[in-house]
Amino acid sequence: MRKILIATTAAMLAAGVSLVGASAAEKLKVGFIYIGPIGDLGWTYQHDLGRLAVVKEFGDKVETTYLENVSEGPDSERSIEQLARAGNKLIFTTSFGYMDPTLKVAKKYPNVHFEHATGYKRDKNVSTYSGRFYEGRYIQGIIAAKMSKAGVLGYVASFPIPEVISGINATMLGAQTINPNIKVKIIWANTWFDPGKEADAAKALLDQGADIIMQHTDSPAPMQIASERGKLAFGQDSEMIKFGPKSQLTSIIDNWGPYYIERVRAELEGTWKSEDFWGGLKTKMVVMAPYTNMPDDVKKLAMETEAAITEGKLHAFKCPVFAQDGKEVECKGGTHLDDGQILGMNFYVKGVDDKIPGK
């Protein structure tokens, strides 16, 4: 009943537009699907900050709706479709596992636009977007090598997907510019968000002699462990300084707000097109938290590196890049590896003493 009512109203409004003009335009409905709770203080929290930025920017012109804690299984397709049916014209699906469900629903709703985070499949009405987090990792590698007394970094990793592997590699390439013999110990937590497991991994890494903790999982637990043990650490996804005021060196912050605002604006102006957006430090999709708990010279070096990457003078994967077995990796991007090589990265660089799980 309600649906019919809404449909009729919409039809009447559409008919009326020619008479009364644009003032009768409806609010643009924008939907978001989240993998975690908005209070996870990590991945989902940052996406929700992006949503709130949209609300702040456009006020009455938009109406946002989100569904949180949507599992990547059979429920996600229904959840996405529910948002489309409820009249959302632009829908952000913010986890990799929503890729196929997003495409399936997009086929059924050709007039609705979809934005899928971190995926690689697109369609006429499906865009993809992600952050060049490896740029931040390179800076972290440099800081870590400067700050580590043991020369051993501890890395809490999630899944051996290209994004995580390129993060490990970028860290090592950055660290090797300071200390060619730097070591990294990796623990695969096999989860994105599980504070218990993440904490255990961080403890194990510290017990094995690492003195700097890095993480590619989403909770603040590793930071808290480092803080308890008086060690240094890097945050992930969000500003985590309050979990380790004496520990956090910096944090890679996912800053989705500007992108979400830009896409909503395109939708409002009718200029939305399907595209693949991969933003880094330059477009501020990746932002570094303030450099803290380090001497001034390290801070200066970090800021110089950040500036060089932002200006395009420095690339984390500048050629030559050597693989774990010592062979040089083909340099498809001219002076650095090209985006395809980074997006599909499935090898370690020289100096990583680990094996990619399942390979």
Place this chain on the structure above:
Amino acid sequence: MHLVLERRTEQSRTIALVSPLIAIGLTLVTMSILVAILGTNPISALGVYFIDPLTDGYSLQEIAVKATPLVMIAIGLSLCYLANAWNIGAEGQFLIGAVAGSWLAVKTHGTDAGPWVLPAMLLLGAAGGALYSLIPAICKVRFAASEILTSLMLVYVADLVLDYLVRGPWRDPAGFNFPTTAAFDPVATVPVLIEAGRLHLGAVIALVVVAAGMVLLGKTIKGFEIRVVGAAPRAARFGGFNSNQLVLLTFAISGALAGLAGIIEVAGPVGNLRPGISPGYGFTAIIVAFLGRLNPVGILIAGLFLALTFIGGEQAQIAMKIPLDVTKVFQGILLFYVLACDSLILYRFRLIFASPKVSRGAA
């Protein structure tokens, strides 16, 4: 002065039947209060929750899709519970069924295998679930190990087995190391009933399972044995019924149904094997079994009702901005009232003012 629960000498059959309705009624009242506290009009919230999903074809389809695994698992569980065998591990049997059936889908992927693949997968799924459920059943019969604990613990084992397979040997080689198998071939996929819809053959299978459950319990001697063993174990022993054998049988049936539900879910709505294929179906089905009074038709209704709370909860999130947690609170409150109402059918409260001796005389 204190309060005691006292067994009723006779129980009302009518009340036994309407007790779930009383429970639902009480749940609705509690929910209205909760929603009102959250600052939303309870009448319109309940409308979005329970009425809107029933008014359009799409939502009805989604309710059926969601209810399919719940009903299939709950039918199996009801047999166990009637026979006093407490299978809490349907979630694990669901996962192992999904794994067993997916094995064939993975092995035949990319070959031109014929239409025999899907039926074989369903059989493998049921067999896998049945064998897995026999582990706690045999432990109970042979070693008197608590099946509640063993079946529950095996859920986590199943979860990790699935996890290992999709991260290692069965991982999609073209999937950028993401932990899923390749998408199943069309011959390994459960067909949908309506073009471009999500309602699939599994819903029909669930109805067949309900009918089979009715026949088994109502018309066969085995069904009679199951009920007697549960209701009057001593009488069953005198009657020469082998309760151990019934434990094995009911566990195997419920495992098979959970496994079948698992492979149907994977080969149907999901489309490949991956972690997180079940949002707790095996546990929610326990609620469904009791809400349906361990009766096949009751379970069908209860399964549809619980599916309605999922779909309606989602629509309430969208339309009224009611948090997801309300849906979960709702299910918890519902189970609480169902169990509470059941207890009050069998027992009654008595306020005891003086010594217990006097009050017993009064009863």
